[in-house]
Amino acid sequence: MRCVVTGGAGFIGSYLTEHLLGRGHEVTVLDDFSTGSVRNLTGVAGNPRLRVVTGSVCDAETVAACVAGADAVYHLAAAVGVFTILDRTLGSLRTNLTGTETVLTEAGRAGARVLVASTSEVYGKNTKPGLREDDDRVLGSPLKNRWSYAEAKALDETFAHLHAVEHGLRMVIVRLFNTVGPRQSGRYGMVVPRFVDQALAGEPLTVFGTGRQSRCFCHVLDIVPALVMLLEDESAHGTVYNLGNPEPVTIEQLAQAVLTRTGSAAGIVHVPYAEAYGPGYEDMERRIPDCTRAFQAIGFRPARRLADILDSVLAERRAAVVNR
Numbered sequence: 001m002r003c004v005v006t007g008g009a010g011f012i013g014s015y016l017t018e019h020l021l022g023r024g025h026e027v028t029v030l031d032d033f034s035t036g037s038v039r040n041l042t043g044v045a046g047n048p049r050l051r052v053v054t055g056s057v058c059d060a061e062t063v064a065a066c067v068a069g070a071d072a073v074y075h076l077a078a079a080v081g082v083f084t085i086l087d088r089t090l091g092s093l094r095t096n097l098t099g100t101e102t103v104l105t106e107a108g109r110a111g112a113r114v115l116v117a118s119t120s121e122v123y124g125k126n127t128k129p130g131l132r133e134d135d136d137r138v139l140g141s142p143l144k145n146r147w148s149y150a151e152a153k154a155l156d157e158t159f160a161h162l163h164a165v166e167h168g169l170r171m172v173i174v175r176l177f178n179t180v181g182p183r184q185s186g187r188y189g190m191v192v193p194r195f196v197d198q199a200l201a202g203e204p205l206t207v208f209g210t211g212r213q214s215r216c217f218c219h220v221l222d223i224v225p226a227l228v229m230l231l232e233d234e235s236a237h238g239t240v241y242n243l244g245n246p247e248p249v250t251i252e253q254l255a256q257a258v259l260t261r262t263g264s265a266a267g268i269v270h271v272p273y274a275e276a277y278g279p280g281y282e283d284m285e286r287r288i289p290d291c292t293r294a295f296q297a298i299g300f301r302p303a304r305r306l307a308d309i310l311d312s313v314l315a316e317r318r319a320a321v322v323n324r
């Protein structure tokens with residue numbers, strides 16, 4: 001198949017690109033390299049079936065040129081990370097809305113199928129343990145910058161749904177719950193790489209808020225094959241799937257696990273949310289997926305647990321230090 005991966009130089013996108021090339025597909029990566037990096041594609045550099053295009057998903061001409069003749073488009077490009085969203089709120093909103101609409105339109109014109117990467121953030125303040133795809137969103141104020149990411153992604157889902165209903169676009173939406181692993185940068189706020197990098201630097205781990213809030217972390221290598229299976233299985237199309245690991249861990253427990261695994265004695269420092277993110281930030285107490293729908297469709301069941309995740313991230317970071 002001829003595939004396009006938008007955001008293919010990013011954390012998840014680069015693993016997806018490797019996976020698709022490994023299956024014999026041709027891959028065009030479209031990335032603006034704002035948060036993605038050529039380093040993420042080192043393992044596939046020089047592959048004759050890989051084409052890398054530097055450009056924006058908001059630029060219709062560029063997107064049209066990339067998707068011409070494509071069978072499948074994986075739309076992963078987005079402004080991500082809480083720090084990014086809070087620092088560049090309007091720009092992020094535009095990227096996440098206009099980029100998706102452009103990709104959907106051009107992919108539809110080219111007759112390609114599309115996978116849209118959405119997020120567990122669309123559930124908003126719904127803290128129900130075991131969130132299912134049909135559960136309601138509990139909306140935060142549209143005037144709180146923090147919720148703009150959830151707003152954009154929810155509208156992206158609606159755009160995809162309407163392109164399917166009104167134009168017959170073959171599409172599938174995935175809601176990703178805290179995907180982590182090697183190559184993820186802590187620069188934009190993600191907690192696992194931040195804690196690992198802090199511990200390896202001998203710095204205290206910055207636990208925001210009480211640390212009693214929890215997240216479910218899923219290894220990127222459990223997610224990537226599921227993306228491909230959902231896009232390739234047409235009977236799975238036309239709807240949305242949660243993808244994540246159902247096992248919650250509190251942020252305090254995560255910090256302790258990182259300290260133990262690294263042998264760091266630097267400890268933990270608690271940082272109030274207002275100091276970490278600015279005044280009025282509303283964090284989610286928990287976000288636990290129910291992935292029954294993805295299990296029934298493609299047998300999705302993540303194999304890697306928190307220990308595996310931390311081991312893989314630590315191994316990568318230690319190798320980077322050695323190779324420096």
Ligand code: UDP
Pocket residue numbers: 082178189190191192194195206207208209213215251283284
């Ligand atoms: N977090 C933290 N310290 C950090 C970065 C994040 O305690 O240095 C917390 C953050 O407040 C949230 C959790 O870790 O409660 C997950 O944050 P992340 O940005 O990785 O994901 P999201 O909040 O989008 O689920």
